[in-house]
């Protein structure tokens with residue numbers, strides 16, 4: 001080294017804060033998959049560190065290795081400068097690492113409080129189980145979350161579930177909190193609240209690893225970002241040095257297109273007519289008051305609304321898994337109000353539910369079995385009285401290829417797939433049959449930018465081929481790009497239906513908040 005060079009002060013080194021976590025050369029393999037391939041990076045004390053990558057890139061696996069849920073095949077960690085190795089998550093918690101998992105770990109039939117107590121691990125920081133309830137109640141208050149701790153988990157919305165998971169992770173004092181796609185199921189308003197909560201945690205000395213597919217969030221809240229691609233480290237960058245396009249190129253290795261519907265005007269016959277629909281939720285509360293709208297052939301009707309305003313109940317009534325109190329559902333001119341879900345599937349109605357783990361998939365079934373769920377009686381999957389394994393295998397292989405589901409085989413259990421790839425299984429199942437109407441509730445939730453491009457292309461293709469689509473999305477920009485008209489739901493009523501050409505995001509936002517009543 002020249003004397004000149006050594007005379008230059010090393011500002012970067014001196015000013016960079018100590019790392020809270022150092023990951024060195026970490027490798028984790030599953031049968032047939034190298035999920036993490038010699039990964040090294042560090043998380044600095046006091047920073048929010050984004051972890052990005054396509055579906056199946058290895059983000060959750062890496063996080064679960066840090067948290068002690070998986071044992072890495074090789075590699076090492078340092079926490080606050082000390083070498084650590086965890087045999088299980090309890091060790092990690094005691095050492096000061098908390099985690100909010102991508103998949104909910106709550107037991108549906110238990111109450112919120114029972115779940116919180118169940119997750120309580122004795123001996124941590126002298127926290128007594130009798131104090132856990134008080135601490136949890138305090139956290140609900142501090143973070144302004146209104147959830148009844150005696151409600152059964154099965155009665156909570158997915159957004160509420162996510163808050164329980166987040167606050168549960170904060171019961172212990174942690175130095176590092178890992179959040180695996182915490183905003184995938186949150187509304188934009190809830191996301192803002194979460195980010196305020198994260199700021200509060202940072203000010204209390206917690207460092208954060210945030211896994212997300214939403215690049216806007218990455219730009220907004222992270223200090224640095226580490227990108228993975230197919231199990232390998234692409235690099236770590238300062239957020240302020242990059243654009244969203246740079247990040248998506250690092251993740252996917254190509255440019256991503258934002259797709260919009262064609263301007264072709266729809267004049268098709270109505271596929272779905274909903275008249276005077278009224279329905280209660282599981283708690284007996286009135287969630288749909290008097291819902292009226294039509295979806296025509298070749299039309300995407302966007303459904304905008306803050307989650308909890310009746311969207312879930314509306315989709316469930318349309319699919320036939322919830323009974324309406326009043327009102328009629330007309331499909332292709334026929335009244336199908338009292339028909340069963342299976343009959344509706346056979347009429348050509350597809351359904352992408354907003355919550356893949358609860359209703360969309362059976363985790364303990366293989367990809368192949370999940371791909372034909374609800375369709376197993378269709379003649380193409382039968383040979384006489386029996387299911388035809390050959391045709392199921394063929395269909396599964398074709399779907400995996402067509403939808404780029406990242407798995408070595410269709411025999412793999414769905415719960416072993418990455419979150420985004422689970423979502424692709426549902427989309428493959430629901431869009432590969434002969435459809436007249438697709439009911440899509442948050443279909444791009446949890447998908448990476450490349451997969452979103454794929455799904456939106458699929459929705460537009462279906463629309464152009466004459467399928468009517470009811471599309472709910474919390475991403476208003478996505479809704480504006482894809483929908484022909486947008487219906488805004490507020491407190492169980494459609495307050496307005498606006499052709500997209502005349503709509504603007506601000507007006508829709510106001511309608512969603514109830515601040516403006518519609519023209520209807």
Ligand SMILES: Nc1ncnc2c1ncn2[C@@H]1O[C@H](COP(=O)(O)OP(=O)(O)OP(=O)(O)O)[C@@H](O)[C@H]1O
Nearest residue numbers: 030035055056057058059060061416417418419420
């Ligand atoms: N328990 C498991 N058994 C076998 N393979 C697994 C298991 N968990 C993950 N994998 C595989 O490891 C790879 C990485 O998965 P991982 O869940 O870490 O991806 P991810 O980056 O979190 O993706 P997503 O954004 O979709 O959540 C995938 O190919 C996945 O199928």
Ligand SMILES: [Mg+2]
Nearest residue numbers: 060102418419
């Ligand atoms: Mg994941």
